[in-house]
Amino acid sequence: MARWEPNAQERLVRAALELFTEQGYDTTTVNEIADRAGLTKTTFFRHFRDKREVLFAGQDTHTRLLADAIDAIDAIDAADGPVTPLEAVRAALDALTATFTDDRRDVGTRLRPVIAGHTELQERAALKRAKLTEAVTDALHRRGVPEPTASLAAELGIRAFYDAFDQWADPASEQTLTELTRRTLDELRAALAALD
Amino acid sequence: MARWEPNAQERLVRAALELFTEQGYDTTTVNEIADRAGLTKTTFFRHFRDKREVLFAGQDTHTRLLADAIDAIDAIDAADGPVTPLEAVRAALDALTATFTDDRRDVGTRLRPVIAGHTELQERAALKRAKLTEAVTDALHRRGVPEPTASLAAELGIRAFYDAFDQWADPASEQTLTELTRRTLDELRAALAALD
Known part of the structure; x- marks a missing residue:
């Protein structure tokens, strides 16, 4: 069989x-x-x-993609000078979002209201988000990025991904998730300058 | 009766x-x-x-303290020039942490292991943290601070509070929660400069 x-x-x-x-x-x-x-x-x-886990199918793949992309930077690092924490996060997000091809947009569109309707699923979704953040933080630590810079960079990057995913999941959206995530991260980064 | x-x-x-x-x-x-x-x-x-709610006794008081402190800034604002989002957050955290007098440190010390031991309590604690962040974000919106600056400032401030609370709850700690929170927020702010 x-x-x-x-x-x-x-x-x-x-x-x-x-x-x-x-x-x-x-x-x-x-x-x-x-x-x-x-x-x-x-x-x-x-x-x-x-049946709950079907909705979080990507967790293992996604954490691995993020971590592998950051771990793979070392070679580039040597050739092009130091890669900043946020550049490493950008590379990780590019690797992750490349897997969300536009023919999968309707999966995102359907996923959001199902999760929004159940506390149990929201808690599970919060755990997935925490795991993605942890994977990026750990990978940055392996590159020697200290705390709290590593976790701040990871939180900013994962927030960019989720904010962008909400836009991408809108059926009216025409941009790729990669484009949306890059733009959102740039906007978040720019907004930090207005903190004080 | x-x-x-x-x-x-x-x-x-x-x-x-x-x-x-x-x-x-x-x-x-x-x-x-x-x-x-x-x-x-x-x-x-x-x-x-x-009995679960005993562990989250302060949620309503704490969200109100944070919001009221930010709402009260307007008068100062007029006299001393514009208050930045992070300055508003600092004022809110000062108001909140002032209520954690050192004779209450042992409450913090006991609280942490109880919550850490139960998934159900961790989820409830995550909700409280989200509510505190939301209260600060909403108060910043009322001051005209736009997104994503408002929520980024709120997240940074509430993270400073929780990181500092962990230090304060250590029985060996000798600093006040107000001092620890101010220092932690300064450190987080400084770490943002190392993102790129």
């Missing part, structure tokens, strides 16, 4: 979001999600522990 | 923290807390909805 199902995770995410949107998160079962995706329940559980 | 009990809220907080520390949060009942404080269960429920 255990056939390889092409793109199973993405199909399950899309099927779950369709069902959550149509009939609500609470009433949707794992069986229904697997059926809608044309997959078995066994395949579902190979990818996700429960 | 309903006699006025002098300092009932503070007595309940101290009694609860003693019991949580001695015998654990989960096993302690509201009856035991009221008994230890020398008060009735009825008095307990006049002050708190349940």
Whole structure:
């Protein structure tokens, strides 16, 4: 058995979001999600522990992408002079946002109202955000960036990503998530100058 | 009935923290807390909805203190020239931390391990932190500070308060929470200059 199902995770995410949107998160079962995706329940559980986790599918990949992008900077560093903490964060965000291609925008659009409607999902979403921030902070520490600079740079970068994601998830939006995140980070950086 | 009990809220907080520390949060009942404080269960429920809320007693007072301090700046503003967002945040933090007199340091010391031991309490603590940040952000908006400057200033200030609180709650600490918070905010502000 255990056939390889092409793109199973993405199909399950899309099927779950369709069902959550149509009939609500609470009433949707794992069986229904697997059926809608044309997959078995066994395949579902190979990818996700429960239906809640479908909504946070990317957590491990995303933390790894952020950390790997920062860890990979060393080579560039030697050639082009020191990379600042915020430049490292920018590189990490570019790596992360490159995976949110525009054909996935509708996933973002559907995700937001489902999470907004459930305290349990908001808490889980807050944990994911904290994990992404931690991954960036830890990677900056490995580059020798001290506290509190490392965590401040990480918080600013992850905030830029989430603010930009909200804009990207708007069906009327035409920019890529990479463009939106870069612009938002620039705006946040500029706003710091107005603090005092 | 309903006699006025002098300092009932503070007595309940101290009694609860003693019991949580001695015998654990989960096993302690509201009856035991009221008994230890020398008060009735009825008095307990006049002050708190349940035993969890004892640990977050200050939320309403603290959000009000922060907001009122910022709202009160207008008069000063006219006399001494424009007050920057971070100066407004400093004033708010001074007002808040002034209420944490050093005879209350042991409350902080006991509070931390209780909250750290329970996911449910950590989530409640995260909500309180979000509410404090929101109160400062809203007060800055009322002064005409635009986004994202207002929320960035609020996040920085509330982070300074929490970082400083951790230091203050250390029994070996000798500085006031006001001094620690001011210094921490200065350090965070200075660290922003190292972002790029």
